[in-house]
Amino acid sequence: MQLTFEGHACFSIQAGNVNILIDPFISGNPHCNKLLTDFTPDIILVTHGHNDHLGDALPLAKRLNIPLVAQFDLLQSLDTPGLDVIGMNTGGRITVKGLEIIMTAAVHGNSLCTEHGCLPAGTAAGFVIKSPAGNVYHAGDTALFGDMATVIARYNIHVALLPIGDLYTMGPKDAVMAAHWLKADYVVPMHYSTFPAIQQDAHNFAAMLESRTACKCIVLAPGQSWTYISPQPEHKPDITPAEGDDR
Numbered sequence: 001m002q003l004t005f006e007g008h009a010c011f012s013i014q015a016g017n018v019n020i021l022i023d024p025f026i027s028g029n030p031h032c033n034k035l036l037t038d039f040t041p042d043i044i045l046v047t048h049g050h051n052d053h054l055g056d057a058l059p060l061a062k063r064l065n066i067p068l069v070a071q072f073d074l075l076q077s078l079d080t081p082g083l084d085v086i087g088m089n090t091g092g093r094i095t096v097k098g099l100e101i102i103m104t105a106a107v108h109g110n111s112l113c114t115e116h117g118c119l120p121a122g123t124a125a126g127f128v129i130k131s132p133a134g135n136v137y138h139a140g141d142t143a144l145f146g147d148m149a150t151v152i153a154r155y156n157i158h159v160a161l162l163p164i165g166d167l168y169t170m171g172p173k174d175a176v177m178a179a180h181w182l183k184a185d186y187v188v189p190m191h192y193s194t195f196p197a198i199q200q201d202a203h204n205f206a207a208m209l210e211s212r213t214a215c216k217c218i219v220l221a222p223g224q225s226w227t228y229i230s231p232q233p234e235h236k237p238d239i240t241p242a243e244g245d246d247r
């Protein structure tokens with residue numbers, strides 16, 4: 001499974017032969033030098049309606065005629081006629097193109113702002129993507145919250161994409177706790193240093209993470225890719241209480 005950090009909270013994930021694009025903030029992203037036409041995903045996931053996450057999702061989904069997965073209430077406020085939208089809500093699980101996609105909670109606001117003002121847009125979300133190549137958790141914009149340890153860790157997270165920018169989301173210390181609670185094998189920090197208000201040193205975060213937890217940190221420069229190789233290629237099931245969590 002190959003992950004490419006496109007800057008901010010945007011990731012391209014190649015899982016098997018499916019190319020997933022999450023939070024496609026391309027236009028106006030100071031850390032993304034690619035053109036919108038450089039992206040040819042098979043599916044787009046959007047965690048919430050803020051501009052730095054919804055980004056170019058609508059025009060891209062329309063041009064490529066691909067599914068757009070987002071929270072149901074957000075989709076009601078968007079102009080989506082003719083688009084292949086999949087509205088879901090927290091705790092829901094769908095199977096698309098051989099991937100299992102679970103919408104998780106995120107502790108954050110959600111609104112949809114245009115030149116005409118801001119509309120409420122339901123709740124913010126995160127996603128767990130389960131594929132035979134590995135299980136990835138994109139936390140979206142969120143505070144640290146206890147259900148990471150209980151609900152989300154059950155999905156057997158190999159790679160956690162966690163915000164560390166502080167101010168609008170959790171900062172580095174809470175992200176270390178999140179990683180520990182999630183029992184993630186790898187953490188990729190995101191949502192930092194895009195703007196002066198969320199400036200962070202990702203290498204300091206990496207040192208803190210690796211000294212305090214069993215997680216490995218992968219710091220990716222915008223545009224950089226990293227390949228996760230699952231130690232067990234077969235699909236790992238969710239951890240249930242009966243099976244324990246001692247993987």
Ligand code: NI
Nearest residue numbers: 048050108141
């Ligand atoms: Ni946000």
Ligand code: MN
Nearest residue numbers: 050052141168
């Ligand atoms: Mn954000």
